[in-house]
Amino acid sequence: MQLRKAQASMMEYIIMTFFMMIIITFMVMMFLGIQFMNIDSESSKQKMDRSLALMKSFSKTPLFSKDSSITEDTVIYDKKLTAAMLNEAETCENLRKIFGLHWSIEVAVIDGETEQLCDWTDYDNCNKWILCEEEITEGVLIRDIPVNVYRDSTDTVEAGLMTVKTYV
Amino acid sequence: MIIIVFFIVILLGSGMFLLTLGKSSTQSTQDEYMNIYATNLLTTLVNTDIDEKGSDCEKMSDLIYNTIIRSTCKCSDGNSCSEWLDKKMGMYFSETYNSFKKENLDYHLEADYGGSPLVLHDNPAVKEAGKKRWTAEVNIFKTGGMLSVLNINLIIAQS
Numbered sequence: 109m110q111l112r113k114a115q116a117s118m119m120e121y122i123i124m125t126f127f128m129m130i131i132i133t134f135m136v137m138m139f140l141g142i143q144f145m146n147i148d149s150e151s152s153k154q155k156m157d158r159s160l161a162l163m164k165s166f167s168k169t170p171l172f173s174k175d176s177s178i179t180e181d182t183v184i185y186d187k188k189l190t191a192a193m194l195n196e197a198e199t200c201e202n203l204r205k206i207f208g209l210h211w212s213i214e215v216a217v218i219d220g221e222t223e224q225l226c227d228w229t230d231y232d233n234c235n236k237w238i239l240c241e242e243e244i245t246e247g248v249l250i251r252d253i254p255v256n257v258y259r260d261s262t263d264t265v266e267a268g269l270m271t272v273k274t275y276v
Numbered sequence: 277m278i279i280i281v282f283f284i285v286i287l288l289g290s291g292m293f294l295l296t297l298g299k300s301s302t303q304s305t306q307d308e309y310m311n312i313y314a315t316n317l318l319t320t321l322v323n324t325d326i327d328e329k330g331s332d333c334e335k336m337s338d339l340i341y342n343t344i345i346r347s348t349c350k351c352s353d354g355n356s357c358s359e360w361l362d363k364k365m366g367m368y369f370s371e372t373y374n375s376f377k378k379e380n381l382d383y384h385l386e387a388d389y390g391g392s393p394l395v396l397h398d399n400p401a402v403k404e405a406g407k408k409r410w411t412a413e414v415n416i417f418k419t420g421g422m423l424s425v426l427n428i429n430l431i432i433a434q435s
Contacts, residue, residue: 131284
């Protein structure tokens, strides 16, 4: 009788341990899943933060803005963008030392005309600049903000759109 | 048995907490972006040149200001400032803003000068309760004899 009781108690113990193991395994898997999701979310947050930081920097930096100092208003100087494209490879290498790797910017003037890419041979009758573009298509975060663009040829401030691509 | 249930509840609770934490940090970055977007959209609009140099309608901010304070104001082509304002606002919110506008967002723009507001682009949907909103504001200082302040507000809300 006592042996049966002991066996039943043992069985109860084994079943309980078995269920506990299942529950713990399930919980560990759930926690790992959450951790992976958080890592993923943290990575996308990092990318978004970097994109925001680049956006703020590019729109305010005296390297591209009309004023030589940092101002509240965002007015990009078209001649500075054209000048940056004159020797793009070297310019991008220098800019990457300041702003980090794997990004590119596009500035387009919204003037209702067909998009025409600017370069050092055509800098008046054009309305778009692309700087430091990379040949990566996956995992690219694209963000844009409205900016003003100062057109030197017409001495006017026009509306434009700055697009920042973050590749990593 | 009670201990096991207690153990499960604690684990589930901390799991939910971790999930919420991850989501809220991404949301705050998105809000920051939307605030920058709204501010830049408004400053870009008011700073854009729309008429000849020295005209009452040189910049969008001049046009808005002159439309409010001077009923006799005219732009370089001889049309009244209020006509120009209607035309330009229509153009900005249909053509130009199509490049700036984001999907599933409503835009409302109004100016306020000395307590008398002027709606520049009306979209009452932005003021509906329960909608997520982002606002931007610029103050334009004018010194025509006395210092005046023109306040322009942009409200963006989720559709």
